[in-house]
Amino acid sequence: MQDFEYLMPTNLDQAIGLLKKYENKAALIAGGTDVMVKIGKTRKAPDVLISLRRLSALRYIKKNGGYHIGALTTHRMLEQSTLVQSELSALHDAASQVGSVQIRNVGTLGGNICNAAPSADTAGPLLVLDATAVLEGPLGRRRVPLKEFFTGTYRTVRKPDEVLVEMEIPEDLGRYGSAYWKHTRRKAMELPLIGIAVALKLSQDNSQILDSRIALTVAAPTPIRAYPAEDFLKGKVIADDVLKEAGRIASSADCCTIRTSLRCEAWYREEIVRVFVPRMAKLAAERVKNR
Amino acid sequence: MKKVSVCFTLNGDSVTAEVPVTWSLLKTLREYFELTGAKEGCGVGECGCCTVIVDGDAVNSCLYPIPEIEGRSVVTVEGIAGKEGTLHPLQKAFLENNAVQCGFCTSGMIMSAKALLDKNPDPAEEDIRTSLSGNFCRCTGYVQIIEAVRRVAKGNT
Numbered sequence: 457m458q459d460f461e462y463l464m465p466t467n468l469d470q471a472i473g474l475l476k477k478y479e480n481k482a483a484l485i486a487g488g489t490d491v492m493v494k495i496g497k498t499r500k501a502p503d504v505l506i507s508l509r510r511l512s513a514l515r516y517i518k519k520n521g522g523y524h525i526g527a528l529t530t531h532r533m534l535e536q537s538t539l540v541q542s543e544l545s546a547l548h549d550a551a552s553q554v555g556s557v558q559i560r561n562v563g564t565l566g567g568n569i570c571n572a573a574p575s576a577d578t579a580g581p582l583l584v585l586d587a588t589a590v591l592e593g594p595l596g597r598r599r600v601p602l603k604e605f606f607t608g609t610y611r612t613v614r615k616p617d618e619v620l621v622e623m624e625i626p627e628d629l630g631r632y633g634s635a636y637w638k639h640t641r642r643k644a645m646e647l648p649l650i651g652i653a654v655a656l657k658l659s660q661d662n663s664q665i666l667d668s669r670i671a672l673t674v675a676a677p678t679p680i681r682a683y684p685a686e687d688f689l690k691g692k693v694i695a696d697d698v699l700k701e702a703g704r705i706a707s708s709a710d711c712c713t714i715r716t717s718l719r720c721e722a723w724y725r726e727e728i729v730r731v732f733v734p735r736m737a738k739l740a741a742e743r744v745k746n747r
Numbered sequence: 748m749k750k751v752s753v754c755f756t757l758n759g760d761s762v763t764a765e766v767p768v769t770w771s772l773l774k775t776l777r778e779y780f781e782l783t784g785a786k787e788g789c790g791v792g793e794c795g796c797c798t799v800i801v802d803g804d805a806v807n808s809c810l811y812p813i814p815e816i817e818g819r820s821v822v823t824v825e826g827i828a829g830k831e832g833t834l835h836p837l838q839k840a841f842l843e844n845n846a847v848q849c850g851f852c853t854s855g856m857i858m859s860a861k862a863l864l865d866k867n868p869d870p871a872e873e874d875i876r877t878s879l880s881g882n883f884c885r886c887t888g889y890v891q892i893i894e895a896v897r898r899v900a901k902g903n904t
Binding site: 492 | 768805807814
């Protein structure tokens with residue numbers, strides 16, 4: 457095992473100061489469920505690991521002028537939050553299916569997003585909830601819409617001296633419902649073969665789709681929004697054939713670049729998108745009615 | 748090799764360890780404290796054989812960087828029996844319910860179950876299944892394991 461230094465700042469300023477000091481020699485670690493696995497597999501480590509685990513001020517789920525979720529919030533906290541379950545349902549669906557209880561107890565939302573795996577469970581739900589990432593570095597804070605956050609597989613716009621502080625979600629979710637489908641072979645301890653998140657905003661009588669957002673994971677090098685399928689749904693009266701067409705558009709080359717990988721063949725992934733976009737749209741609509 | 752000195756609570760006792768900074772909690776438990784109840788199965792946080800309880804939560808000790816343990820409280824399978832060797836109700840239930848075959852997964856199973864029951868003494872079967880979903884048994888004795896946990900949950904031992 458390659459030697460490294462392990463630093464444990466207790467506040468954000470210290471963490472950013474250390475990042476600045478060590479520049480490209482350092483890497484951030486939060487829950488460690490990705491970083492430690494990578495170090496173990498490659499036997500290579502950065503010279504310095506800067507742990508964010510003691511930044512307990514960044515563990516929170518708040519609602520005031522929008523929803524604010526601290527980057528160090530664990531998947532378990534999201535899973536056990538009734539606020540997340542009822543108002544940010546797709547995120548609840550995702551967080552409660554990450555790894556196992558042991559992984560969810562330590563793995564963080566910020567880690568899942570910054571690791572930027574194409575399969576990141578929380579990415580799709582946060583995309584359809586129109587989340588914004590709040591980054592802080594030596595030059596201050598900046599806000600980046602999550603749809604502009606991922607730049608490639610395991611790559612993001614986060615600069616090496618920046619820390620992801622929180623995810624912001626706009627407040628006007630009153631008529632929205634959301635849902636996430638993680639397609640797997642097993643019931644637990646799985647990565648998604650494909651991930652599908654849908655958020656719908658319905659009219660007061662629940663008949664018309666006023667707004668729609670669809671996100672796919674493992675359907676491209678990064679988590680993506682399926683804009684053509686979203687646009688198709690906007691303004692439509694909700695009906696089976698309408699949702700079915702949205703599924704067809706979402707699974708087409710207009711929206712995604714689905715590939716065959718070791719874990720799954722492309723045709724099957726496309727089928728699952730085609731079938732589960734309508735199903736998740738229906739579930740999201742149900743959840744608007746039940747709010 | 749850089750070393751780190753950590754002070755923490757281990758099965759109720761205050762302890763100090765000076766070990767390489769690259770070590771995991773699992774390696775420290777096994778190599779430094781010679782507590783071999785927690786096992787390394789996969790080493791990547793999937794199998795759950797290394798499960799221990801840190802500050803009340805079940806965690807994979809194989810992925811837990813040792814510097815992080817400073818000031819925290821760790822309970823391993825060695826720490827749950829009574830002082831005179833009386834078995835913990837979960838240990839008893841595993842024995843009586845034939846929930847142990849090869850035994851490699853057992854300590855992890857018991858620690859995940861204990862973390863659940865400490866927080867929720869009367870869990871639904873679904874809660875038990877969720878709590879054990881990160882613990883693999885390759886002899887596939889899951890039914891007996893879940894039944895053993897359920898018996899303790901109901902206080903039927």
